[in-house]
Amino acid sequence: MQTVQVIVDVPTMQTNRPYTYLVPERLTNQVEAGMRVIVPFGRGHREVQGFVVATGQTESAYQGALKELTALMDLTPVLNPEMLALSKWLADHTYAFWISCLYTMLPNLLKAKTKRLVRVIDEFDPQLQQSLFGEAATLDLAQVQTDPAAMHELVKLKRAGKVQIEYAVEDQARAKQVTALQATLDFEVYEELLATVPKNAKAQQRLLVYLQGLGEQKVPLKAARQQTGLSLATFRLGEQRGWLKKSLVEQLRTPMRQTKGADRPVTLNAEQTAAVTAIQAGIQAPTAPTFLLKGVTGSGKTEVYLRAMAAALANGQTALMLVPEIALTPQMVQRVRGRFGQQVAILHSGLSNGERYDEWRRIQRQEVQVVVGTRSAIFAPLPKLGLIVIDEEHENSYKQEDAPRYHAREVAKWRAQYHHAAVVLGSATPSLESYARAKTGNYHLLTLTHRVNQQPLPPVTVVDMRQEPRQGGESNFSRALLAAVQARLAKGEQSILLLNRRGFSSFMMCRDCGYVLKCPNCDISLTLHLATQNMKCHYCGFEAPIPQRCPHCASRQIRYYGTGTEKVEAELKHRLPAARVIRMDVDTTRRKGQHAKLLQAFGQHQADILLGTQMIAKGLDFPNVTLVGVLNADTGLDLPDFRAGERTFDLLAQVSGRAGRADKAGQVFIQTYNPDNYVIQLAQAGNYEAFFGAEMQLRKQAQYPPYFYTVRLMVAHPEEKAAAKVIHQLARRLQGHLAPETVVLGPTPRAIARIKNQYYYQIVIKYRHDPALHQLLTELQHEIQRDRQLHFAIDPDPQYFM
Ligand SMILES: Nc1ncnc2c1ncn2[C@@H]1O[C@H](COP(=O)(O)OP(=O)(O)OP(=O)(O)O)[C@@H](O)[C@H]1O
Numbered sequence: 001m002q003t004v005q006v007i008v009d010v011p012t013m014q015t016n017r018p019y020t021y022l023v024p025e026r027l028t029n030q031v032e033a034g035m036r037v038i039v040p041f042g043r044g045h046r047e048v049q050g051f052v053v054a055t056g057q058t059e060s061a062y063q064g065a066l067k068e069l070t071a072l073m074d075l076t077p078v079l080n081p082e083m084l085a086l087s088k089w090l091a092d093h094t095y096a097f098w099i100s101c102l103y104t105m106l107p108n109l110l111k112a113k114t115k116r117l118v119r120v121i122d123e124f125d126p127q128l129q130q131s132l133f134g135e136a137a138t139l140d141l142a143q144v145q146t147d148p149a150a151m152h153e154l155v156k157l158k159r160a161g162k163v164q165i166e167y168a169v170e171d172q173a174r175a176k177q178v179t180a181l182q183a184t185l186d187f188e189v190y191e192e193l194l195a196t197v198p199k200n201a202k203a204q205q206r207l208l209v210y211l212q213g214l215g216e217q218k219v220p221l222k223a224a225r226q227q228t229g230l231s232l233a234t235f236r237l238g239e240q241r242g243w244l245k246k247s248l249v250e251q252l253r254t255p256m257r258q259t260k261g262a263d264r265p266v267t268l269n270a271e272q273t274a275a276v277t278a279i280q281a282g283i284q285a286p287t288a289p290t291f292l293l294k295g296v297t298g299s300g301k302t303e304v305y306l307r308a309m310a311a312a313l314a315n316g317q318t319a320l321m322l323v324p325e326i327a328l329t330p331q332m333v334q335r336v337r338g339r340f341g342q343q344v345a346i347l348h349s350g351l352s353n354g355e356r357y358d359e360w361r362r363i364q365r366q367e368v369q370v371v372v373g374t375r376s377a378i379f380a381p382l383p384k385l386g387l388i389v390i391d392e393e394h395e396n397s398y399k400q401e402d403a404p405r406y407h408a409r410e411v412a413k414w415r416a417q418y419h420h421a422a423v424v425l426g427s428a429t430p431s432l433e434s435y436a437r438a439k440t441g442n443y444h445l446l447t448l449t450h451r452v453n454q455q456p457l458p459p460v461t462v463v464d465m466r467q468e469p470r471q472g473g474e475s476n477f478s479r480a481l482l483a484a485v486q487a488r489l490a491k492g493e494q495s496i497l498l499l500n501r502r503g504f505s506s507f508m509m510c511r512d513c514g515y516v517l518k519c520p521n522c523d524i525s526l527t528l529h530l531a532t533q534n535m536k537c538h539y540c541g542f543e544a545p546i547p548q549r550c551p552h553c554a555s556r557q558i559r560y561y562g563t564g565t566e567k568v569e570a571e572l573k574h575r576l577p578a579a580r581v582i583r584m585d586v587d588t589t590r591r592k593g594q595h596a597k598l599l600q601a602f603g604q605h606q607a608d609i610l611l612g613t614q615m616i617a618k619g620l621d622f623p624n625v626t627l628v629g630v631l632n633a634d635t636g637l638d639l640p641d642f643r644a645g646e647r648t649f650d651l652l653a654q655v656s657g658r659a660g661r662a663d664k665a666g667q668v669f670i671q672t673y674n675p676d677n678y679v680i681q682l683a684q685a686g687n688y689e690a691f692f693g694a695e696m697q698l699r700k701q702a703q704y705p706p707y708f709y710t711v712r713l714m715v716a717h718p719e720e721k722a723a724a725k726v727i728h729q730l731a732r733r734l735q736g737h738l739a740p741e742t743v744v745l746g747p748t749p750r751a752i753a754r755i756k757n758q759y760y761y762q763i764v765i766k767y768r769h770d771p772a773l774h775q776l777l778t779e780l781q782h783e784i785q786r787d788r789q790l791h792f793a794i795d796p797d798p799q800y801f802m
């Protein structure tokens with residue numbers, strides 16, 4: 001008898017393995033790996049959802065001990081064999097539940113307990129249709145999924161293309177339907193009709209010729225009208241006479257469709273050509289090479305990606321491209337769309353569930369060859385992958401902070417192995433990990449050493465803010481920077497001003513007693529929001545009114561520390577009243593599409609200054625921008641995190657690269673209170689190599705990546721004592737089981753010890769080579785004494801240590 005291995009939706013350590021179920025007779029050979037099922041589970045035979053991860057056979061002798069699966073939820077697999085294999089690896093590699101990994105790979109619509117409707121899309125045996133659907137056009141799958149006979153028929157109908165599945169949720173997520181028409185008669189019949197319809201009935205003649213040429217295809221009515229120029233009345237007449245029939249077809253929602261015309265390939269320069277040639281060879285080779293494309297800002301990396309993707313397509317393969325945040329890189333999306341048109345699907349978190357599901361289906365149905373998306377797009381079920389590009393590979397957003405805690409780079413390498421595809425990691429400032437690997441020959445290094453416009457990188461001036469006069473209160477602007485902005489205004493050129501807000505916010509402090517207004521739930525200070533006139537917690541969303549007096553000593557001497565973008569904008573308006581400013585931060589870009597709109601306005605020179613946070617630092621390519629100013633380079637430098645220097649260097653290099661990208665020369669100002677800091681100095685020199693050398697030295701001494709790997713154990717509990725107890729148990733358990741070189745940091749409370757009323761403790765393990773560690777950690781997961789309120793997580797290669 002057929003059996004299936006099922007991963008059940010019961011995310012606990014004890015149930016984190018496949019369970020065997022018998023397949024009811026009627027469903028034999030209908031159930032495939034990758035389909036979802038309902039199975040009885042546990043003592044109470046509670047019905048739970050699960051994924052079939054494998055199918056098999058069993059000797060009849062053992063059958064008695066096995067339970068039967070209750071229902072089949074899908075008519076075709078939602079996960080293909082590659083994704084199933086990947087989910088297993090992911091679970092193991094990230095210490096996550098297998099079930100969480102399976103869900104991670106699917107669009108939200110397939111995660112929730114969504115209503116599934118079967119819709120008839122083509123004619124079939126009327127008796128069968130009557131018995132399954134009655135008079136209705138759709139059928140709720142939940143009502144028949146426990147009926148093996150009905151499911152048996154539906155799976156067959158689905159395979160024959162007679163029915164389709166729709167997932168209905170409250171928001172407009174049901175697939176959008178449009179009216180389409182289809183020819184009903186044979187070629188010869190139209191021939192005869194053409195001879196009988198009066199010659200002066202031009203419209204009817206034209207309709208007949210059109211229908212004759214259609215063959216079997218269904219054309220949306222709107223498109224048919226555009227193609228023929230005929231009126232609705234003519235089509236209606238055609239329908240009345242039986243020349244055509246109308247039906248509903250599904251129209252997929254396609255986000256960000258508007259492109260500014262086709263994007264034409266430029267002539268590559270020598271370095272670009274060498275890079276494309278190497279990648280192309282990598283795509284064709286039966287191996288899975290990883291390339292590191294290190295190119296200074298404005299060196300034309302994007303063009304290399306596009307050519308390499310075209311090479312994969314020309315090879316009959318598909319291409320996947322990851323970008324840090326789609327909303328932040330509308331220019332990139334437009335260029336890919338411009339080059340590959342309808343062959344592209346876009347996947348990112350800004351899409352509605354419906355849009356995301358539609359894009360995912362276009363991929364699954366193999367209607368697209370190119371996918372562009374953020375981190376989770378790495379799971380796009382593209383078949384025949386030839387190339388995976390990760391742009392700005394050093395960005396932290398490629399690591400997921402919640403379970404499963406995967407890094408898209410690692411998943412990319414896994415998929416590349418599976419498909420013998422090439423991976424291209426691109427950056428002007430590669431992560432130390434990647435550049436170290438390129439140096440040792442693990443990755444193939446490709447370099448673009450100069451800008452496409454043949455200009456040098458813009459000169460960088462470091463401004464020592466300690467030397468600025470203080471009279472009339474502190475200013476966000478040095479005299480030099482203000483003069484430079486003024487000069488751009490006079491010339492009609494544009495400026496970008498960056499306010500570095502990393503690890504930093506405008507908080508309230510009492511000048512008399514030093515009291516800082518903090519969130520009652522979390523251990524962090526509340527942030528001032530001028531727009532909404534209140535104080536907010538960025539971790540849990542807690543809000544409070546702006547205090548007039550100190551809650552502690554009732555003093556009125558309250559000050560707001562830190563510089564918010566709003567405050568800078570106000571100062572700009574005051575100092576340069578003529579300047580038109582666009583402010584870009586979380587507040588002005590919260591609404592969907594707002595980010596792209598603001599950038600577009602800036603691109604059309606509707607403003608002179610773009611003032612913003614980190615989100616304006618990368619990817620922007622505006623020819624009229626000749627000045628970049630960094631208002632506060634230091635914030636973030638002193639954060640308790642070994643990557644603080646690297647992040648600051650990356651940010652300064654990225655934002656400096658926004659100036660002087662076309663024919664006009666650029667200039668950069670960096671304002672700082674630490675002009676002697678090596679990070680600031682090497683960023684000024686634009687010397688990545690020197691920064692890499694200096695930083696590697698520090699990492700070696702302190703035993704951090706890339707010399708050591710890290711893994712973090714985290715415990716959270718609403719009671720501080722309980723959290724502390726468990727973390728100390730864990731620490732004791734590690735003793736004596738680690739390699740001699742392995743280092744254990746902690747246990748310590750996390751820098752922000754309390755978030756959402758949970759207390760956090762952590763241990764960081766640093767190791768070079770510790771073959772037993774993975775097994776040990778896997779065992780710990782099973783051993784740990786859990787009460788219901790305890791959260792325990794293992795985070796491999798954490799990106800933040802606070
Ligand atoms: N071979 C070429 N000839 C002419 N123009 C080119 C060429 N390659 C790229 N460009 C143009 O140069 C500009 C900069 O290229 P691109 O945006 O790809 O640089 P980048 O390396 O990705 O920069 P960044 O890392 O700063 O985002 C773009 O406007 C692009 O169209």
Ligand SMILES: [Zn+2]
Nearest residue numbers: 519522537540
């Ligand atoms: Zn809070």
Ligand SMILES: [Zn+2]
Nearest residue numbers: 510513550553
């Ligand atoms: Zn006070």
